[in-house]
Amino acid sequence: MHPSKSIIFFTVMSGTGYGIIICLSFLALIAEINFNYGFKLSLILISFLFITLGLLSSTLHLGHPERAWRSFSQWRSSWLSREGLAAILTYIPLMIFYLLWFLEMDIFKYFLYSASILSVITIYCTGQMYASLKTVPAWHNVYVTPIYLINGLSIGSLSIYCLTRFYESEIQHLYQFTLLSLALCLLLKITYWFHIRTKSTSSINTAIGLGKDNKVSFFEGPHTGKNFLTTEMINKIKKEKANFLRLCFIILSCVLPMYMIVQEATLIIDAFILKLSFFITLVFALIGMLIERYLFFIQAKHVVSLYYGENKV
Amino acid sequence: MTSLPAKQNKKLGLVIDLDICVGCHACAVNCKEWNTSGHSSPLHDIDPYGDDPTGVWFNRIHTFEVESEINGSKTVHFPKSCLHCSDAPCVTVCPTGASYKREEDGIVLVNPETCIGCKLCSWSCPYGAREYDEEAGIMKKCTLCVDKIYNENIPESDRVPACVSTCPAGARSFGDLGDENSNIFKLVEERNGYDLMPEQDCLPTNKYLPPREKNNQFKNDALNSITNDNDFSFDTWKEIIEDASK
Numbered sequence: 001m002h003p004s005k006s007i008i009f010f011t012v013m014s015g016t017g018y019g020i021i022i023c024l025s026f027l028a029l030i031a032e033i034n035f036n037y038g039f040k041l042s043l044i045l046i047s048f049l050f051i052t053l054g055l056l057s058s059t060l061h062l063g064h065p066e067r068a069w070r071s072f073s074q075w076r077s078s079w080l081s082r083e084g085l086a087a088i089l090t091y092i093p094l095m096i097f098y099l100l101w102f103l104e105m106d107i108f109k110y111f112l113y114s115a116s117i118l119s120v121i122t123i124y125c126t127g128q129m130y131a132s133l134k135t136v137p138a139w140h141n142v143y144v145t146p147i148y149l150i151n152g153l154s155i156g157s158l159s160i161y162c163l164t165r166f167y168e169s170e171i172q173h174l175y176q177f178t179l180l181s182l183a184l185c186l187l188l189k190i191t192y193w194f195h196i197r198t199k200s201t202s203s204i205n206t207a208i209g210l211g212k213d214n215k216v217s218f219f220e221g222p223h224t225g226k227n228f229l230t231t232e233m234i235n236k237i238k239k240e241k242a243n244f245l246r247l248c249f250i251i252l253s254c255v256l257p258m259y260m261i262v263q264e265a266t267l268i269i270d271a272f273i274l275k276l277s278f279f280i281t282l283v284f285a286l287i288g289m290l291i292e293r294y295l296f297f298i299q300a301k302h303v304v305s306l307y308y309g310e311n312k313v
Numbered sequence: 314m315t316s317l318p319a320k321q322n323k324k325l326g327l328v329i330d331l332d333i334c335v336g337c338h339a340c341a342v343n344c345k346e347w348n349t350s351g352h353s354s355p356l357h358d359i360d361p362y363g364d365d366p367t368g369v370w371f372n373r374i375h376t377f378e379v380e381s382e383i384n385g386s387k388t389v390h391f392p393k394s395c396l397h398c399s400d401a402p403c404v405t406v407c408p409t410g411a412s413y414k415r416e417e418d419g420i421v422l423v424n425p426e427t428c429i430g431c432k433l434c435s436w437s438c439p440y441g442a443r444e445y446d447e448e449a450g451i452m453k454k455c456t457l458c459v460d461k462i463y464n465e466n467i468p469e470s471d472r473v474p475a476c477v478s479t480c481p482a483g484a485r486s487f488g489d490l491g492d493e494n495s496n497i498f499k500l501v502e503e504r505n506g507y508d509l510m511p512e513q514d515c516l517p518t519n520k521y522l523p524p525r526e527k528n529n530q531f532k533n534d535a536l537n538s539i540t541n542d543n544d545f546s547f548d549t550w551k552e553i554i555e556d557a558s559k
Contacts, residue, residue: 001436063430063450070427071408077316080433081408134402134513135439201512202439204377208391209507209521210331214381219388222341222373225366229441232432303510304441307375307393 001136002232003297006060011126012155012289014054014087015148018119019156020047021094023177025116027160028109031172037102039167044098046159051094055087079132083125090118123149137200137313138300143192150188151289154181158257158285165264165278168271179258186254189292193246199312200303207306218309233302242299245291252288257281317404318416324491325418325457326397326518327477328501332525333484336374336390340476340485344372344394344455347475352460353425357448369444371395371455372476384527392485394476395442395455396509396517397421403434403443412452419491419518420457428452439513462487490518 020043027033035043059065072088074081093114100108127145134140157178164171204218205211260267260281264274301313348371349356358368372394380386397414401421404412411428414421423434428451435443435452446453458474461467471478477487488497500506506520534553 061431063432063445063452064428067409067427067429070410070429071431074408074410077405078408078433080406080431084408129406129433132406133437135437202510206510206512208377208379208389209509210377210379210389210523214379214384217378217380218375219378220376222375227367227370227373228435228445228447231367232435232445233441302436303439303513307391307441 001297001300001302002235003294004061006057008290008293008297010054010058011148012054012286012293013050013057015123015126015152016155016159016286016289017047017050017052017054018090018123019152019154020050020159021112021119021156022116022153023157023160023181025112026177027171027174028112033171034104035169035171036167039163039169040102042163042167043160044102046163048094048098051087051090079125079129083122083129086118086122086125090115090122093118120149123152135303136300137202137303138196139296141192141195143188143195147185147188147192150181150185151292154178154185155253155285155289157181159282161261162278162282166275175261179261182254182258186250189249196299202303202306202313204306204311207303217311221308229304230308234305234308235298237295237298242295245295249288249292249295252284253292254288256288257285317399317401317414321399321414321416321419321491323418323489324397324399324518325420325462325488326490326520327394327457327474328486328488328490328497328506328520328522329392330484330486330504330522331389331391332522333482334374334390334392335482335484336376336388337481338374339479339481340392341370341372341374343475343479345370347458347461348456351458352456353453356444356453357446359447369446369453371442371444371453379524384524387524387527389524392476393440393442393509394519395421395457396440396515396519397455397457399516399518400514402437402515406433406437408433420459421454422456422459423452423454425449425451425453439510439515440517490520 024033024043059068062068068084071081071084075085093111097108097111097115100111124145127148130136130139131141131144157174160171161174161178164174203211204216208216210216260278267277301310303313305313345356348354356369356371358366360366361368372392375391375393377389377391378386379389397419398421399419401414404414404421407413408431409427409429411424411426412421412434413424430445430450430452432445432452435441435445442454444453445451461475462472464472473487477485486497486500488495490498490501492498501520501522504522506522508517509521
């Protein structure tokens, strides 16, 4: 599938923003989350900007962005419609939470929990939009939606962790929570990569329909040039390059952050270098997530490629 | 709108005979010709006279090689356009309701006024029936020539899709595949018409007829007699031909 820049940016950024909210609600459940104003303001700004910039970027790939509002109407059948609706609904408790949290009013927790539930629903809808597509076997499986959720959560909690380093504060249980979500993120992705090695039941034989007693092979495409289907649905990446990028994701988004968190005490003495290195860690982790999302698209084969020379998908 | 109709009064669709199709691409050309000035007009082309032309086409002809022990090797030309599925995923994934299936005849259409161009319908279609128009910013597709088959300004005999009326070999048939008494339904029964990718569960309306089995008895007999007969001459060959043509 064509790795559209705006969709990759959207899913990673908004996922991270929602992840921050979800992680924050977990922390609020088990500990106090009343930090100093600077820390609060940074968290509010970062989560708001990530979610909003992501959502705005998602409209960039539309042919008619000015009609985007129409997509809220078909929530009965369409995961994309549900995703848009959930994303907008999340803003209501989210904005109230921001305000109440900043004003230090205790009922902020209830709005945080509501925003967190709606964030989970939004990411769930994003995942289901891909997972419901039978035409793309690499997406039509049980791993895709949990991956979207855990990726958002791990990078979201990492963002909060990096901010605590920046403001030299501590949040109870955040250390374990971040490590656990990063480890889960890595484990789930590797399981997914193993899973997508199995081929789907659709093949050139079922696509042409003559494969029962015959050997069917591709002879000639409909034309020598490209068309919408080949540019949108049929994209290839060399195996070596894909493996290299997978390794980049593992190191940048999982191993490096975990190493930094665990080895922090032994690594860094200077306070400024500590802040800087955690900032770099977060940037690297985000780059790793963009790479993971790029692979999610470029390595997913669409069954229409069976009409353009593939024998299996 | 986005949900599929509970029932279909008719199932209008095409039947494509892979035994007859000669791969001349006339159906695809006439499809472009009609539709670039009809319901979906214009079907934009990008860089049409340049090095790397692309454009919107609703119908394309692929070619495959089909080999079997009995029939040997055979070239099969394979035209493919929208199959107007009964369980069309392109309709249900649409976030705006622009993509819809008509209750009266089962034709799947796109409303150009409400399509936002998100391309999700094209992802959900296993057959690659959807065509995004880059210039117009909306999705387009085969309309089964909805502006031709009901058009009272043209003679009744012409009220079939452009691809059907133009096929010089008669490889394409059009009709109501939901009507068990229709000729097209009987044709599918008789020739073991089949669905493409049934495992995708889209229940396509369009059917494909497989190439007929070749009768190779004569060819095999002739070849055997040639290879077994050391005294084979032009006269014996001529006799075989004459026998066969009687």
